[in-house]
Amino acid sequence: xxxxxxxxxxxxxxxxxxxxxxxxxxxxxxxxxxxxxxxxxxxxxxxxxxxxxxxxxxxxxxxxxxxxxxxxxxxxxxxxxxxxxxxxxxxxxxxxxxxxxxxxxxxxxxxxxxxxxxxxxxxxxxxxxxxxxxxxxxxxxxxxxxxxxxxxxxxxxxxxxxxxxxxxxxxxxxxxxxxxxxxxxxxxxxxxxxxxxxxxxxxxxxxxxxxxxxxxxxxxxxxxxxxxxxxxxxxxxxxxxxxxxxxxxxxxxxxxxxxxxxxxxxxxxxxxxxxxxxxxxxxxxxxxxxxxxxxxxxxxxxxxxxxxxxxxxxxxxxxxxxxxxxxxxxxxxxxxxxxxxxxxxxxxxxxxxxxxxxxxxxxxxxxxxxxxxxxxxxxxxxxxx
Amino acid sequence: xxxxxxxxxxxxxxxxxxxxxxxxxxxxxxxxxxxxxxxxxxxxxxxxxxxxxxxxxxxxxxxxxxxxxxxxxxxxxxxxxxxxxxxxxxxxxxxxxxxxxxxxxxxxxxxxxxxxxxxxxxxxxxxxxxxxxxxxxxxxxxxxxxxxxxxxxxxxxxxxxxxxxxxxxxxxxxxxxxxxxxxxxxxxxxxxxxxxxxxxxxxxxxxxxxxxxxxxxxxxxxxxxxxxxxxxxxxxxxxxxxxxxxxxxxxxxxxxxxxxxxx
Numbered sequence: 001x002x003x004x005x006x007x008x009x010x011x012x013x014x015x016x017x018x019x020x021x022x023x024x025x026x027x028x029x030x031x032x033x034x035x036x037x038x039x040x041x042x043x044x045x046x047x048x049x050x051x052x053x054x055x056x057x058x059x060x061x062x063x064x065x066x067x068x069x070x071x072x073x074x075x076x077x078x079x080x081x082x083x084x085x086x087x088x089x090x091x092x093x094x095x096x097x098x099x100x101x102x103x104x105x106x107x108x109x110x111x112x113x114x115x116x117x118x119x120x121x122x123x124x125x126x127x128x129x130x131x132x133x134x135x136x137x138x139x140x141x142x143x144x145x146x147x148x149x150x151x152x153x154x155x156x157x158x159x160x161x162x163x164x165x166x167x168x169x170x171x172x173x174x175x176x177x178x179x180x181x182x183x184x185x186x187x188x189x190x191x192x193x194x195x196x197x198x199x200x201x202x203x204x205x206x207x208x209x210x211x212x213x214x215x216x217x218x219x220x221x222x223x224x225x226x227x228x229x230x231x232x233x234x235x236x237x238x239x240x241x242x243x244x245x246x247x248x249x250x251x252x253x254x255x256x257x258x259x260x261x262x263x264x265x266x267x268x269x270x271x272x273x274x275x276x277x278x279x280x281x282x283x284x285x286x287x288x289x290x291x292x293x294x295x296x297x298x299x300x301x302x303x304x305x306x307x308x309x310x311x312x313x314x315x316x317x318x319x320x321x322x323x324x325x326x327x328x329x330x331x332x333x334x335x336x337x338x339x340x341x342x343x344x345x346x347x348x349x350x351x352x353x354x355x356x357x358x359x360x361x362x363x364x365x366x367x368x369x370x371x372x373x374x375x376x377x378x379x380x381x382x383x384x385x
Numbered sequence: 386x387x388x389x390x391x392x393x394x395x396x397x398x399x400x401x402x403x404x405x406x407x408x409x410x411x412x413x414x415x416x417x418x419x420x421x422x423x424x425x426x427x428x429x430x431x432x433x434x435x436x437x438x439x440x441x442x443x444x445x446x447x448x449x450x451x452x453x454x455x456x457x458x459x460x461x462x463x464x465x466x467x468x469x470x471x472x473x474x475x476x477x478x479x480x481x482x483x484x485x486x487x488x489x490x491x492x493x494x495x496x497x498x499x500x501x502x503x504x505x506x507x508x509x510x511x512x513x514x515x516x517x518x519x520x521x522x523x524x525x526x527x528x529x530x531x532x533x534x535x536x537x538x539x540x541x542x543x544x545x546x547x548x549x550x551x552x553x554x555x556x557x558x559x560x561x562x563x564x565x566x567x568x569x570x571x572x573x574x575x576x577x578x579x580x581x582x583x584x585x586x587x588x589x590x591x592x593x594x595x596x597x598x599x600x601x602x603x604x605x606x607x608x609x610x611x612x613x614x615x616x617x618x619x620x621x622x623x624x625x626x627x628x629x630x631x632x633x634x635x636x637x638x639x640x641x642x643x644x645x646x647x648x
Contacts, residue, residue, distance in 0.1 A: 036563055037561065037562050037563040037564065038562050038582065039475055041562075043474070044474035044476075044562075045476050045478070048547040048560060049551060106546070106547075107545050107546055108543070108544070108545015108546075108547070108581065108582025108583055109543065109545045112524075112544040115523075115542055115544050116523045116524055119524045119525050121523050124522055125548075126523035126548050186554075187517050188553075188555075189551065189554075265490075340556055341553070341554050341555055341556040341635075342483060342488070342508075343487055344487060
């Protein structure tokens with residue numbers, strides 16, 4: 001099926017070239033980082049994880065979000081999703097490719113990355129994260145590819161795929177649970193030390209992932225001859241609506257626990273994010289923007305009129321994608337590291353090269369997504385022609 | 386019997402964690418042991434100081450001013466090739482001084498004894514008995530040495546993921562954000578300098594204990610810091626703990642720090 005990715009118009013080739021150029025630029029910056037060290041980033045002794053791990057965390061959510069079309073189709077036999085499950089699976093593949101790239105970009109000694117396999121350490125959550133992320137990539141590649149090929153050949157997918165498909169559902173939950181465990185098992189990091197972190201991650205994932213999928217579906221309908229379907233988009237929108245409401249609810253639970261208990265260690269990180277601490281507050285406008293965007297997202301997706309109208313739904317999805325990104329990527333890192341364990345405030349702002357490398361990774365993900373979606377849509381157009 | 390049991394353990398873990406080279410090596414080594422061949426062992430030096438769990442008691446009453454603390458920080462930095470950066474983001478710290486409210490953020494009162502409020506508190510790796518950093522490390526590059534409880538780093542295995550820095554509740558770990566070599570004033574050839582991209586921290590002067598010397602900061606402290614075996618009831622550390630009320634940093638987290646403070 002790969003040959004399908006070579007057949008495209010000028011716009012398609014132009015887009016692919018633009019992505020390749022961005023990847024190239026990002027890679028050049030990465031070579032600089034490789035030479036100089038991570039000192040070209042804004043990270044420090046106190047904020048030892050930054051933009052890379054922030055985006056990694058967010059994208060694990062996007063990858064897990066794909067399960068929101070896989071689960072209803074395969075477990076509840078919700079037939080309408082048959083048209084778009086492969087879009088969910090391929091979105092997951094692109095997201096995982098970005099996650100793994102962000103991890104590599106974040107390593108101080110990337111040539112030693114395989115030490116994780118060479119000296120397997122089951123007590124480290126990072127070891128398990130490596131297993132679940134690569135496993136999820138493998139599952140989605142095998143499932144997505146074979147199901148799409150079967151569709152192209154006009155047959156049903158192979159029987160042996162079934163167990164893999166069922167496995168992929170809890171596996172999707174596991175990737176984001178394990179990623180949350182990276183954070184919430186750390187003693188002395190009060191912002192993360194909360195049992196609700198994994199559920200919070202999952203709820204924002206199930207909002208952001210399907211929201212991105214809706215945006216993709218609307219795009220595909222407009223620019224290709226394949227229509228993912230009105231019903232499909234509307235059902236996804238309901239998933240987004242529930243998930244974003246639950247996400248904000250979970251966040252409010254955190255606020256209640258921190259401020260009603262009045263424990264300084266718990267309150268200070270949230271104060272830093274939303275009102276600033278000891279005169280430091282670069283995150284304040286971002287966090288309020290995130291809250292406003294998520295509330296706007298709730299209004300637009302919960303209200304039936306704006307949900308059914310695909311233009312307002314598109315706006316709703318975009319604000320949810322942006323709002324959850326600020327909340328989970330930027331806020332999760334900054335809030336966790338500031339103030340530091342000695343209760344000193346040292347803020348973090350990513351540098352331009354750091355952002356450039358991240359853009360390169362996003363371009364890589366966009367390229368993977370473009371090629372896989374091109375393949376999927378070409379097959380669907382072929383079958384329906 | 387014991388070696389066979391540990392062999393089975395290793396084999397089980399290896400089967401679980403994808404059979405890889407070291408796991409295979411471990412299997413091979415145990416096989417030899419079964420045949421009577423001796424296992425490779427690291428021998429102690431004749432003068433080496435040993436303990437079950439090294440521990441430190443810092444009498445902060447004897448370290449009233451910055452001038453009292455700086456020599457011991459200086460001694461450590463010099464011996465361990467700790468670089469000096471002007472960019473605060475790239476800072477490397479093994480032992481450094483801070484205020485009481487930062488060393489003990491959960492024990493600080495609004496109205497504090499003036500002497501304590503202004504006293505410089507030396508802080509360093511606590512060589513915890515339950516170190517969260519060791520739990521977090523995905524490659525065992527940081528580990529708790531079973532023979533004496535020191536939390537050590539293998540600078541050649543560290544992949545620079547900085548998970549240990551996230552896990553440490555004491556901010557005791559530093560990362561080489563760039564090549565430290567140009568920023569080391571005077572190179573001590575007896576101790577390795579680090580490369581960019583790896584994490585480092587205080588090692589309780591394991592290299593000095595191995596040749597019968599006390600840690601550099603202890604030596605430079607003129608009696609303000611005692612060092613000894615926590616599990617030897619007659620060690621200088623235990624004597625001090627018996628006679629003085631001591632506190633440890635963030636005891637509530639259950640990490641069991643091995644550095645005690647007399648205030």
